[in-house]
Amino acid sequence: MAKHFEMLNSFITRHVVMSDAELLAFNQKCDIVEFSKGELIMKAGEAQQHIYFINKGLVKNYIETETGETKIYNFRTEGMQLTGYAVYNYKDNFKALVNIKCIEDSTMVQIPFSVIKYVIEDIKSGERLGRHMAEGHVVEMVNYIIERDSMAIIERYNSLEEKYPNIHNRIPQRLIASYLGITPVHLSNLKKSRKISIEKKSD
Numbered sequence: 001m002a003k004h005f006e007m008l009n010s011f012i013t014r015h016v017v018m019s020d021a022e023l024l025a026f027n028q029k030c031d032i033v034e035f036s037k038g039e040l041i042m043k044a045g046e047a048q049q050h051i052y053f054i055n056k057g058l059v060k061n062y063i064e065t066e067t068g069e070t071k072i073y074n075f076r077t078e079g080m081q082l083t084g085y086a087v088y089n090y091k092d093n094f095k096a097l098v099n100i101k102c103i104e105d106s107t108m109v110q111i112p113f114s115v116i117k118y119v120i121e122d123i124k125s126g127e128r129l130g131r132h133m134a135e136g137h138v139v140e141m142v143n144y145i146i147e148r149d150s151m152a153i154i155e156r157y158n159s160l161e162e163k164y165p166n167i168h169n170r171i172p173q174r175l176i177a178s179y180l181g182i183t184p185v186h187l188s189n190l191k192k193s194r195k196i197s198i199e200k201k202s203d
Contacts, residue, residue, distance in 0.1 A: 015132040016125035029115040042100040048086035057106025072179040
């Protein structure tokens with residue numbers, strides 16, 4: 001069972017110093033859960049009781065507009081946390097702000113909010129860990145907004161590959177188009193132009 005927490009523990013110790021005993025106590029309060037491809041993990045507007053850490057798999061954070069359009073804000077994959085921003089939405093009963101759905105079969109560490117409270121209150125560096133995780137989410141969303149409003153589509157396409165290596169081979173192109181805010185046809189033309197440009201530079 002310990003191997004299921006190796007990635008999470010490595011993530012934690014990159015941010016703060018925790019003893020083996022503290023990590024073990026934390027791990028023992030969490031569960032390993034599995035989700036199937038297409039399964040909804042969090043629904044926007046619904047109160048949550050857990051956050052998750054991805055050991056294996058890929059998910060999308062998104063909303064659905066009144067017109068039925070899906071807008072993807074980001075993807076989450078191995079070594080990343082899932083919160084739906086619910087854990088920070090204490091003023092509205094910890095309701096998720098976005099939907100989270102599995103793109104692949106996924107294995108995760110499920111962390112109850114009560115355990116997060118335990119870490120903050122009972123572990124020496126717990127409060128700092130919570131702050132780092134919250135700040136990371138804020139910076140990520142700010143960067144998404146800045147990229148969306150200031151970068152060309154091709155730059156955002158290239159940036160996506162840097163953030164999520166091999167993602168183009170893991171998810172349908174229509175989801176990438178949704179993330180970029182363009183049509184699948186536009187994306188197909190973009191990829192063709194990019195390929196031609198790369199080939200010319202290599203000649």
